[in-house]
Amino acid sequence: MNSEPTTDTTRSERIVERAREVIPGGAQTGLRAQAYDTGDVAFERANGATLTTVDGEEYVDYHLGFGPIILGHADDRVDEAARNAIDGGVLYGTGTAPLEVEVAERLVDFLPGVEQVNFCNSGSEATYHAIRLARAYTGNEKILKFEGCYHGWHDYVDVSVYPPEDELGDPHPESEGMLSSAVENTLVVPFNDSEAAEAVVREHGDDIAAVILEPVPHSVGCILPRQEFLETLREVTRDADVPLIFDEVITGFRHSPHGAQGEFGVTPDLTCVAKALGNGYPIAAVGGRTDLLEQAGGDNKSGVVISGTYSGNLPGLAAARATIDTIVEEDVQSHVTDLGDEYRAGLRDLLSDHGIEGRVVGHRSIFSVQFGVTGEPENYEDILGLDEERFREFAAGMRERGHFFTPNPYKRHHLSFAHGEAELAAYLDDADDVLGNV
Ligand SMILES: Cc1ncc(COP(=O)(O)O)c(C=O)c1O
Structure with missing residues (x-):
């Protein structure tokens, strides 16, 4: 019952396949299953800013469990x-x-x-x-x-x-x-x-x-x-x-x-x-x-x-x-707010460098890139019309390069006390690359 078929699929793919048999949609919530939009994935460890799959792939985690992780995983x-x-x-x-x-x-x-x-x-x-x-x-x-x-x-x-x-x-x-x-x-x-x-x-x-x-x-x-x-x-x-x-x-x-x-x-x-x-x-x-x-x-x-x-x-x-x-x-909020400002500024520069229509929204440790819409959103209606497909392509490109966030274009990135300048530099560097192609 528990055996995983031995094919050349990854362990993540095999576990998600088994999950789909016994868990509706293969994940505990529909929102969690959206992660599969950029490829089936099963995780088994998280530490600091890092999330690790059952195949040993490591990601910098910007999802942080939908936001609870403020100090870093396994603090x-x-x-x-x-x-x-x-x-x-x-x-x-x-x-x-x-x-x-x-x-x-x-x-x-x-x-x-x-x-x-x-x-x-x-x-x-x-x-x-x-x-x-x-x-x-x-x-x-x-x-x-x-x-x-x-x-x-x-x-x-x-x-x-x-x-x-x-x-x-x-x-x-x-x-x-x-x-x-x-x-x-x-x-x-x-x-x-x-x-x-x-x-x-x-x-x-x-x-x-x-x-x-x-x-x-x-x-x-x-x-x-x-x-x-x-x-x-x-x-x-x-x-x-x-x-x-x-x-x-x-x-x-x-x-x-x-x-x-x-x-x-x-x-x-x-x-x-x-x-x-x-x-x-x-x-x-x-x-x-x-x-x-x-x-x-x-x-x-x-x-x-x-x-x-x-x-x-x-x-x-x-x-x-x-x-x-x-x-x-530890005055955690000063750290994550300053870092959030750097991510937002870096991403805004990249959108402008690549001539991409879009905006970067956020506050303190939270940010989001929204493609195809401009101006500061005042309400929900101002968010309608964002380019969902482009965001999914961005999420997929960033995931390939080791940065994980949900491909849901209406959601957000989170930062924790365990994120720092190294994660910022890698993110912006890879975002530059990905934005050149989406
Ligand atoms: C603002 C807000 N309120 C309430 C909830 C519900 O919390 P829970 O998922 O812990 O039931 C959430 C969950 O995302 C939320 O973001």
Whole structure:
């Protein structure tokens, strides 16, 4: 059953072939399977900035697990902390553990909008809990979200992340099998459109449970928020007493230990963090105002139920404590921000040298090349029309030369503390070569 056919295929190809028999699409998610667009690949090691396939091919990793890896793969400080936690037993599932308190205290200290915290294991769980808290608080059902923002896979939010052009403005379900009532209860407007958002909140304020956004939408590469947009959202939601939820699953601890809320000086009522919080370990949290979180402080018979067998698992918490402390002690954000600026500047020069229409977007440790579109994107509509095929060719050419990132043209490159000048020089050198041919 487990034997691999012996042909002159690579081990990666043989494993992916076996995977396709027993795993739908041959990977755990459709997005992961997109890696196969540039050739079947199976990985078995990752260290620092390097990702290694089962055939021993090494890549500089710009995917970084979709963003959690901020310190580098297999960071000693984080892994040792997790190992120590494992030695004490991975899960107690009753009462509390000192580590929970220590990590919660750090989140309260660092994130301006967080007074209390509940842990969970993924970003989707965090946004689910945030919306349930907001619905309980307001007694309302409708959610206002923004086109191009992703908040996880559940029915409450998997709407209008990548809507087709002719469905802009209407809630577009991203999956089959979703509850129509969840979709119907979602209002969508373009990101950065203060007027539209304000009008919706003022008009439907009595029915809206929450306004949720990625403060810097990275699910479509990178859209920078207008300061005035974030401030307007803060003002109108405060006036309507509707919780404002910042989904900082990508931005929190990747861009700053204080989150985008610290960076832009706009404080939400509820905050979701995950990904870089644990440098790859499954750990996430919903935090926010005490009066909102306290709704979940009951005995599971009243108030808001927040539950989860693995919530607050000790290796995840230990990893989070070590990740947060390392980020702060090593000033990781200065390193990755400076490096990100160098990648962006280098890529812009290359596009111009080769006379290629396109743009380089990004913020701090995140960047993306988008072919066939120009100008700074303000919203999801500004991203439509990018040249998908050219990006896939670029990704394939770069992969051949030892640089890995997902060939999905709407996604992004990530940098970690383990990336440095050597990776930058090799990347730009090879990008020069590839861009000469795409
Ligand atoms: C902004 C944002 N929110 C929520 C999620 C969902 O997180 P998870 O995949 O951990 O459920 C993601 C995942 O990519 C995300 O990017």
